[in-house]
Amino acid sequence: MKINVVDHPLIKHKLTIMRKTDTGPKEFRELLKEITLLIAYEATRHLQVHETEIETPLEKTKGYFINDKDVVIVPILRAGLGMSDGILQLLPNASVGHIGIYREPHTLEAVEYYAKLPKINENSFVFVLDPMLATGVSSVKALDIVKEHGAKNVILVTLIASPEGTRVVNEKHPDVIIYTASLDRELNSKGYILPGLGDAGDRLFRTK
Numbered sequence: 001m002k003i004n005v006v007d008h009p010l011i012k013h014k015l016t017i018m019r020k021t022d023t024g025p026k027e028f029r030e031l032l033k034e035i036t037l038l039i040a041y042e043a044t045r046h047l048q049v050h051e052t053e054i055e056t057p058l059e060k061t062k063g064y065f066i067n068d069k070d071v072v073i074v075p076i077l078r079a080g081l082g083m084s085d086g087i088l089q090l091l092p093n094a095s096v097g098h099i100g101i102y103r104e105p106h107t108l109e110a111v112e113y114y115a116k117l118p119k120i121n122e123n124s125f126v127f128v129l130d131p132m133l134a135t136g137v138s139s140v141k142a143l144d145i146v147k148e149h150g151a152k153n154v155i156l157v158t159l160i161a162s163p164e165g166t167r168v169v170n171e172k173h174p175d176v177i178i179y180t181a182s183l184d185r186e187l188n189s190k191g192y193i194l195p196g197l198g199d200a201g202d203r204l205f206r207t208k
């Protein structure tokens, strides 16, 4: 299984609070944003740096910059929306695309209902965001879509991944690097991650 678990003490601490049933939407949203920023710190190490010359008050020197205009952030609606601000804080000039997918609760099939993406080319660096990688159907569909739009460099950033979902993404998209805060134990019979945190979308938007 190919997956990068960013198990930093800060992330572990914040994720523990997110998992708790009695954590409310305000704290849940804030923590998701903070953890995304911390995971993104690691996930963005794949970005290219370009050399440049700058002047300090004392002399000329070499510097480095990231062209974050080449970065495309793609949250999967709804729950991925809770991750956009965290990564945008690090890459403020990134463009943002949106893909709407929900998982049909009985069949567990991924249903696409919206896609609006900015221009993507072979130099684009695409970060697909979704807090939950459960069976993997939603992420695989989103990855199919960004690749159909021309994406060649794609990273999937999740909060919690299951072994099953990780295997499916590895198999269907072997080139995609996965970053997560936690690789949890397993899925239950309804496709929920155990121990997980429940339904991320519902907890973010208080829809249950």
Ligand SMILES: O=P(O)(O)OC[C@H]1O[C@H](OP(=O)(O)OP(=O)(O)O)[C@H](O)[C@@H]1O
Residues within 6 Å of the ligand: 076, 077, 078, 079, 080, 101, 102, 103, 104, 110, 130, 131, 132, 133, 134, 135, 136, 137, 138, 139, 165, 191, 199, 200, 201, 202
């Ligand atoms: O790996 P999978 O089995 O596809 O499950 C994960 C998906 O399920 C959740 O979305 P949901 O269908 O609840 O939609 P929502 O974000 O609009 O609530 C979650 O945000 C992922 O997109």
Ligand SMILES: O=c1cc[nH]c(=O)[nH]1
Residues within 6 Å of the ligand: 079, 132, 134, 191, 192, 193, 194, 196, 197, 198, 199, 200, 201
């Ligand atoms: O555990 C899960 C599985 C799918 N979607 C969620 O929000 N949580």
Ligand SMILES: [Mg+2]
Residues within 6 Å of the ligand: 079, 199, 200, 201, 202
């Ligand atoms: Mg949901």
